[in-house]
Amino acid sequence: MLGLKPVAEENAEGKVAQVYGRLHDLLGPDPLPEGFLLMGNVEPFLGDFYMNFKKFVWSSGKLDENSKAAIALAVATHAHSEYWAEFYTQRCRDLGWGDQQLAELLAISTTNYMYNTFFKFRKISGTDRFDGMPVGLRAHTFSSTSLEVPLIELVNIAISDLNACEPCVQGHISKATEVGVSHEMMLEAVQCASTVYAGCQFTSAVS
Numbered sequence: 001m002l003g004l005k006p007v008a009e010e011n012a013e014g015k016v017a018q019v020y021g022r023l024h025d026l027l028g029p030d031p032l033p034e035g036f037l038l039m040g041n042v043e044p045f046l047g048d049f050y051m052n053f054k055k056f057v058w059s060s061g062k063l064d065e066n067s068k069a070a071i072a073l074a075v076a077t078h079a080h081s082e083y084w085a086e087f088y089t090q091r092c093r094d095l096g097w098g099d100q101q102l103a104e105l106l107a108i109s110t111t112n113y114m115y116n117t118f119f120k121f122r123k124i125s126g127t128d129r130f131d132g133m134p135v136g137l138r139a140h141t142f143s144s145t146s147l148e149v150p151l152i153e154l155v156n157i158a159i160s161d162l163n164a165c166e167p168c169v170q171g172h173i174s175k176a177t178e179v180g181v182s183h184e185m186m187l188e189a190v191q192c193a194s195t196v197y198a199g200c201q202f203t204s205a206v207s
Contacts, residue, residue: 004206007040016040019050026054033087035203045202052195062188066095067151071189072196073102074109074155078162079200083207088196104145105155111141112156116165123167149179157186158193 009032012020020040023032039046055061057072069091076084092102114137122130142152153176160168176186 002206004041006034006037012040015043019046026058035083038203038206049199056191056195062185068192069095070105070151071155071158071192074159075193075196076200077106078159079197081200081204083203084200104147107141108152109155109159111139112159116160116163116168119167120165150181154189158189161190
């Protein structure tokens with residue numbers, strides 16, 4: 001932990017000040033969130049993050065804003081970043097998410113850990129003796145919430161990727177395809193997750 005201080009808006013110069021201005025164009029006139037001000041210590045990273053954040057996290061594209069906000073919150077929680085989890089929780093609330101939906105989203109994300117852990121074990125065990133043996137883990141959460149299946153699968157793809165569970169990534173890609181999610185949408189979900197995860201890791205490392 002470096003213990004860097006945020007670069008205050010009134011002290012920003014050059015390209016950092018320019019990016020701060022662009023962030024205001026995106027987020028509004030309120031003071032910029034501290035996470036972005038911490039990035040002001042490294043101008044190239046701030047610039048990269050802003051461009052990726054604008055395209056893949058904040059603005060609609062192949063995915064709508066609600067889907068991206070949900071993926072972002074799931075990833076920030078995965079990264080144990082209290083700061084960014086609060087930021088993306090507020091983003092979800094601003095987009096109309098209620099407490100029950102948020103709880104269901106995080107339940108889906110964390111249920112994915114259970115399956116990731118199991119299937120990674122099969123993959124890295126170095127033996128086929130566990131193949132065909134029953135999973136034995138209950139996971140009705142995936143099919144028993146109010147969230148739509150395409151979003152559930154996009155969250156599962158993103159979290160399974162972060163957890164490096166190859167069988168789970170493949171399985172959720174197949175399921176997502178079955179319910180009408182395009183490969184472009186899946187890729188954008190991973191681009192969203194990648195950007196959010198980078199922001200979480202930087203903030204945790206330097207603060």
